[in-house]
Amino acid sequence: MTIDLVAAEHFLHTHARLLERLQFAALVHGQSDEPVRKALQVYQNPDGGFGHALEPDVRGPDSQPSAVRTALAVLADVDALDDPITERAAAWLATVSGPDGGVPTVLPSATAYPRAPWMQPRPESGFLTFALAGLLWQSGVDHPWLRPATEWCWAALAADPDPAGYTVKFALDFLDSVPDPRRAADAVERLRPALAADGSLPIPGGTDGERVRPLELSPRPDSPSRALFTDRQLDTDLDRLEHDQHEDGGWDVDYLHWCPAQSLEWRGIATVQAIATLARNGRLNLDNGDH
Template sequence: MSIDLEAAREFIESTARVLERHQLAVLLDDGLVAPVLSALKPYQNSDGGFGHALEPDVRCPGSQPSAALSALDVLTEVEAVHDPMITEMADWIAAIAHPDGGIPTVLPSADGHPRAPWMTPNTEAGFLTYALAARLWRLGVRHPWLEKATAWCWNQIDAIENPAGYTVKFALEFLDAVPDPARAAAAVDRFRPAIRDDGTVSVEGGIENEHIHPLDLSPRPSAPSRALFGDKTIATDLDRLEGEQLEDGGWDFHFLHFSPGQIVERRGVVTLGAIRTLREHGRV
């Protein structure tokens, strides 16, 4: 099995944002990083956070934690470890954090703007704390908030019972990134009960049979989280990912399609991600 890479490239060029187009050039063509950073910068607000539907599921102009995560994903993938946007964003994250370092999932600025049903403002610290801490660790950041957030993450993991859904995904991202490999390797096993026989994790409250795939839970071959998945499970999931390329050259996503803008932008993101994952596993 193989993918049609030229069709995937045409899909990105036909429908994706300028940001994903420049990221694809870096990934496949040794393109320059500077255009990626120039395309990312307009999504940043004066407070240092990111908004303006950089995260397609919450489409407000104001800064949101999920948009910060999207920005950090971009900066991580192009290895822009010294870009000033990182420190500015870390300062913004610290400003919205609870005293213990936990981060709300959706801020009130989402109200009155198009957003997915699950993007409901709340004040409780949630699973994006794991994900944001993971990205800053991968970028080599040293920041006072990261120390608090890391303690928050460990406390949550040590006390966790019956982990499920995106809590599993984001906690595993933290364990794959935190520079404490022995403790991380031991903690990974706490999430084994959430993983079904086929390697997926169910998502309650989503669309019918919504679930998270093994490669979304453990995208990098050498990560601690890979201990949860056998070689056959990963190979099967790579076959699944290859086989999900559509006739238009792109990939689709497996959760609620709630608006035309979200669909177009998210498909560009997931298509780029599919190419990256397959390439990292030697399938491209």
């Protein structure tokens, strides 16, 4: 194993948000997930949604679907999707959902604040609906929004003969969680042509060479999306992830760094995600928080 957890923790204490520090403490040191839950609460607005740059590419305080996805993903990583936060977030999603059951990727309120250049409001339902529906299926929360959102996901998959980029990534998040294994397996296979020979997913219009790697597309063993990848592709990507730790102890993302705060916040998120993925896939033993 080549991972330096001491250096990773030092990086987080030097550069990352409190939220990622608490996730690391829960993941590596076996501390309670309760501080993670409480840290998320300060990002939740009275309307039940999340904002305040919880998702680093939308910097405003108002609730946004991308911030809700981030919040639920954090809870999922510490096995805490049973928190009441989840049901409140689902109720907010219902208030911004369109007649088709989906949610826009970016709401108009984002225009009043700094944001990444790709975070442009559009009225139509977008690919975050896949990810949000998948996380709610993981949670076990049977909110009324989930059924029409799920129908939107199936319809969107059927209507797009050539999905690409983050549509594929978030569709896999949905297919890994929806409780319809046969239908999900068929849909996963239809996404195979979007992948490059090494199993990665090119991102049209991204930075030079930007792509989503196999372990980002399918982070959990035994999920339906694993059918897309060979053992060799996954082992190669695990090797890459191990060796991507920087000298300062952290990991990085390959998409555009458009402001200093966003850059460091994503690096903190990427560092926690890398450690969690390596542990989940047998490359890192975190029993008893041993370094």
